[in-house]
Amino acid sequence: MADCQNVSAPELAHDRSxxxxxxxxxxxxxxxxxxxxxxxxxxxxxxVLSVSGxxxxxxxxxxxxxxxxxxFVEVATDGALSDRLxxxxxxxxxxAVPVRLVQGADAQEFTDRNELAEAVRGALGVFDSSKQELxxxxxxxxxxxxxxxxxxxxxxxxQTVIYDLVRKGExxxxxxxxxx
Numbered sequence: 001m002a003d004c005q006n007v008s009a010p011e012l013a014h015d016r017s018x019x020x021x022x023x024x025x026x027x028x029x030x031x032x033x034x035x036x037x038x039x040x041x042x043x044x045x046x047x048v049l050s051v052s053g054x055x056x057x058x059x060x061x062x063x064x065x066x067x068x069x070x071x072f073v074e075v076a077t078d079g080a081l082s083d084r085l086x087x088x089x090x091x092x093x094x095x096a097v098p099v100r101l102v103q104g105a106d107a108q109e110f111t112d113r114n115e116l117a118e119a120v121r122g123a124l125g126v127f128d129s130s131k132q133e134l135x136x137x138x139x140x141x142x143x144x145x146x147x148x149x150x151x152x153x154x155x156x157x158x159q160t161v162i163y164d165l166v167r168k169g170e171x172x173x174x175x176x177x178x179x180x
Contacts (some may be wrong), residue, residue: 069139076175077134102178123179
């Protein structure tokens with residue numbers, strides 16, 4: 001058998017042609033550069049994922065004005081009349097914002113929640129059908145004020161209700177209910 005000797009890379013490069021020597025000389029800087037680039041892209045990817053994760057978490061924690069108003073539309077139009085009334089009253093605080101109920105030419109202002117509940121029940125009770133559904137909705141936001149228009153109905157009757165809301169702190173509160 002032939003004797004095997006341990007030969008180092010520079011010695012091996014010395015015994016080879018100039019092209020192979022250049023490859024050996026370029027390999028180490030190339031390896032260093034690729035290692036740096038891999039660390040750079042990995043760090044960049046981790047940074048981008050961290051920022052996007054924070055953005056997603058912040059979005060999940062903060063309800064936008066539009067989402068809050070869509071929630072109002074849902075509770076004001078879903079289910080039986082009593083459920084809709086309870087949902088709407090969740091957006092009422094007569095102590096902070098007095099509520100005005102307008103039915104045609106008649107208008108009343110309420111600062112008591114129970115009196116308001118009875119009056120709204122009477123105004124919306126004109127149309128209490130199990131077949132009713134939301135036919136149309138519109139939400140308009142103008143700074144600290146919003147208008148939500150709903151049209152509920154079935155094959156026999158339709159009722160349009162316009163809710164004017166005002167922003168108080170972090171909440172939207174109903175300030176006027178108008179039935180058409």
